[in-house]
Amino acid sequence: MSTGVERANEVVLGKITSCQGCGAATLEPVLDLGHHAPCDSLLTEHMLSEPETHFPLVFCRCTSCGLAQLDYAAPPEVVFFPEYPYRTAMTGLLKEHFWSLTHDVTERLELGVEDLAIDIGSNDGTLLQGFQQKGVRVLGIEPTDIAKIAVENDVPTVQAFFSEEVAEQVRAEHGSAAVVTGTNMFAHVNNLFPELRGVATLIGDDGAFVSESHYLLNLIEELQYDTIYHEHLRFYSLKPMIEIFNRAG
CATH class of the missing domain: 3.40.50.150 (Vaccinia Virus protein VP39)
Incomplete structure (x- = not known):
């Protein structure tokens, strides 16, 4: 893969302005869910009165390649923190x-x-x-x-x-x-x-x-909107995935 492609598809923390698959600046919001805390950051009783970290949660689609994705990347160490509870x-x-x-x-x-x-x-x-x-x-x-x-x-x-x-x-x-x-x-x-x-x-x-991976068509047809959260930066259908593998060589 060329250096140019790598840079085009490098996801920085925070707001994402270009497609995570093809690099085009053609992200179109589909569903804005407001701000949410990381879904697995389960609070103890003494934490309920403290401020809670939250991030934007907007489900988007790239109009160039069709890849469904979030337009914000929360820090991995916050989303997948050491005490991550899911087993x-x-x-x-x-x-x-x-x-x-x-x-x-x-x-x-x-x-x-x-x-x-x-x-x-x-x-x-x-x-x-x-x-x-x-x-x-x-x-x-x-x-x-x-x-x-x-x-x-x-x-x-x-x-x-x-x-x-x-x-x-x-x-x-x-x-x-x-x-x-x-x-x-x-x-x-x-x-x-x-x-x-x-x-x-x-x-x-x-x-x-x-x-x-989650299949985009199932998400839409079966109303699996509860799978949209900060751990899941991308939601795949076949065509964008094929293009991603082709670009990766």
């Missing part, structure tokens, strides 16, 4: 889904005990436990303190925000991955294209990347 294992259906996913991926890619599966934004390691059941080596990358829970559950995890630099360190220490998974990773990361380069760094020559 994948809390949701039984999600656990079943992830283990079904890992079963399918293991079978399709014919993964074995020598292969490495890496999950970006691995939370408490629930998805990776599905690979472990198949005898596959695993490693999680998770920025919040939930990484400690994964380690306690015997899921090796690096506690860090994912980046190109982290990807290089992980590959140097653990080798390349046969598969990299990212469930909602594409919605969460601020700078999409550098993160894609990080994924490319992790994957071996014959490796695969498995991504799972």
